[in-house]
């Protein structure tokens with residue numbers, strides 16, 4: 001039976017409902033909107049059906065069932081990173097009910113289910129003095145973040161989260177639930193550690209935890225008219241710092257919201273921020289050097305703090321919002337690049353965040369591992385973000401992000417970072433640029449072996465190679 005549009009008739013998808021431990025929703029049914037809604041409100045999933053998986057077995061049943069019906073499959077844990085929204089030719093699996101997390105302090109390992117968020121890992125690991133390689137915001141999904149690379153405040157010391165993965169359970173396009181690790185299907189294991197959702201739906205992930213209980217971290221916030229000093233200082237100083245330190249220069253426009261600490265609320269500021277996860281004496285000396293060079297900050301939050309509290313350094317927004325972003329990898333902060341950054345980050349910028357994160361160290365990754373950060377030698381990543389509650393703001397933000405791309409063009413490497421590509425920023429060219437040519441070639445071959453029909457296409461999609 002077919003319909004006049006390309007949406008499969010309910011009868012083609014409805015039979016799955018009775019096979020599930022979890023829930024099933026067709027368009028228009030109560031629960032459909034709630035379970036397709038993404039954290040980034042710009043992402044609009046319009047699937048033929050939504051499955052709220054109640055078990056890993058539900059994931060397997062859905063993939064088998066979708067494949068038999070000629071449908072694709074997309075997955076959402078939190079909706080923080082939609083590469084491509086699911087349309088009527090696909091089923092969306094919502095994994096948010098699968099949040100079991102366990103930590104094994106003896107082996108320094110964690111196991112998470114598909115819907116776990118970073119706060120769940122922190123809660124399980126921090127009491128043992130252990131940390132996972134979370135990013136700036138603890139509401140982000142562990143699996144989506146990790147499969148796309150994943151770097152945060154411990155990154156230059158411990159590398160991409162993907163490279164701490166030791167094993168995964170995954171439902172492939174054939175509808176099989178497999179276990180993969182270094183000894184079992186090593187090609188698939190290589191590919192999921194950076195290949196994002198392209199190889200299948202991961203139902204559980206195992207990864208190493210790291211012995212980090214306390215860090216020295218925070219922000220030196222300055223008024224925007226000190227931006228040149230901050231950029232010039234950070235460009236040179238960051239060259240000589242040890243890998244235990246990950247630094248960033250961040251332009252923030254804080255909303256006048258009660259959740260924002262007083263002193264920052266409603267203000268536009270530039271920050272030299274960072275986290276040192278090694279010797280605390282060395283850490284203090286490094287930041288004291290910055291304090292001496294830049295003079296007293298308006299707000300200085302650097303302090304010894306639990307690694308579990310690192311989200312307070314970034315102060316990312318927690319509640320869902322509609323956002324557009326543009327990201328780049330900057331070869332270096334040369335004087336010319338600094339001029340370009342200053343021209344884009346003045347008081348008239350409509351962006352809520354423009355962040356240059358220091359790269360290098362262990363983030364380059366082992367040569368033999370897949371890198372969704374292209375094994376880059378770029379010194380900084382850029383993530384520029386605007387909030388778009390309505391059409392006028394969207395037009396302004398889009399125009400500014402286009403300027404960011406054009407004016408930084410001479411200073412970027414042309415590579416990209418997979419996890420920072422979202423929605424219309426996740427173009428095929430930008431996705432390919434997240435990999436070296438050799439990595440991409442191998443990834444496409446593994447994709448062809450496991451998902452030749454691109455069932456898993458609603459993501460930052462790497463297509464199987466076209467057979468000639």
Ligand SMILES: Cc1cc2nc3c(=O)[nH]c(=O)nc-3n(C[C@H](O)[C@H](O)[C@H](O)COP(=O)(O)OP(=O)(O)OC[C@H]3O[C@@H](n4cnc5c(N)ncnc54)[C@H](O)[C@@H]3O)c2cc1C
Pocket residue numbers: 038075076077078079080081082083084095114134135136137139140141142143144145146147148149150151152196197198200201202203316317419420458459460
């Ligand atoms: C506020 C904010 C802060 C961020 N901070 C950082 C940061 O510090 N460092 C960093 O590296 N990234 C960061 N990101 C980017 C984030 O890591 C990616 O967008 C990531 O894809 C989000 O994963 P999710 O599961 O939360 O999102 P979702 O939108 O639910 O999923 C995104 C994608 O992940 C894949 N995926 C999710 N679950 C599975 C699964 N079970 N099996 C297979 N594939 C799956 C799919 O391709 C899916 O489309 C941030 C994003 C936001 C919005």
